[in-house]
Amino acid sequence: MKKGIYPFLFWAMLIFYLFLLIDLLFLSRGEYRSINLIPFETIRSYIRVDDGIRTKSVDVNVWGNVLMFVPAGIYLMIFKERAIKSFIVICGLSLGAEIIQYIFAIGASDIDDLILNSLGGLIGILIYLLLERILKNGHRVRKLITVASALVGVPVLFISILVSIANW
Template identity: 35%
Template sequence: MIRYINIKNIFIIYLVALIIMVVLKGDLSDVLARMESIIEQRNEGNWNISLKPFESISSVLDSYNRFGVNIVTVKVAILNIIGFLPMGFLLPLLKKNNTSFIKTMLKCLVFILIIEIIQFIACIGVADVDDVILNLSGCIIGYIFYLIVRPVIKS
């Protein structure tokens, strides 16, 4: 029982931190400025959504090939993966007998989609299918890590 409560509390703290980092990305003035900018872009006919898979990922790779490492874009791509590693690891720990890969990834996907929809509707970011791909990749890596340490956790 204590183990479950600790994992649950850790997971809640992780989710709150993730939402603050992914959705808010700064203080209130940053969020308001971003919202204003996105609303202006919408008024000009440019929506804050990207539904073409691998468009921004290939843009990052192309930029890397042409100009070398662009720290900002590489950092964003890596953080999109790393930020979701704990989700893929912690979700199976919350349920002893509900640790299947498919169920875990579906839960991760639903949460990721909720974040992307919130960003789109609230005009606080771009809803990007590549973010979904990178975030889900992080969940998969986290789940693989869970599989590696599961024998140690069970004992």
């Protein structure tokens, strides 16, 4: 990208996303340790809950884990531009996060999180590839991703700041 607003927005949104990801994965967790190595067990337990708020539990856990890694897939494609390599990096990052959570007792280490995070990264990779196919130009794809990131990221940044101030 050339000099101007787009590179600034791109890097600002990428850095904000990384800080948000680190916060969600490591800093906003309670001090406990658990591990689940049975695939789909946690997802199945959320689906089986019959307490009147089942949908909210499934939404937060399942969709949160998927959506959290969609930008990672997109950003990795911008830098690596190879889908398989990007997907392997996503899986490695997710596995690394689960291992760190277990070692430092900052949450539940769960194979389902690894599966859902990897799925989110794969969706991000596919979004990038679809945009590249439609726009036929990597520069236009990066520009569109930058604008879309800013449209989503700037309001999230302001809400995060307001929530931090309110909880301070």
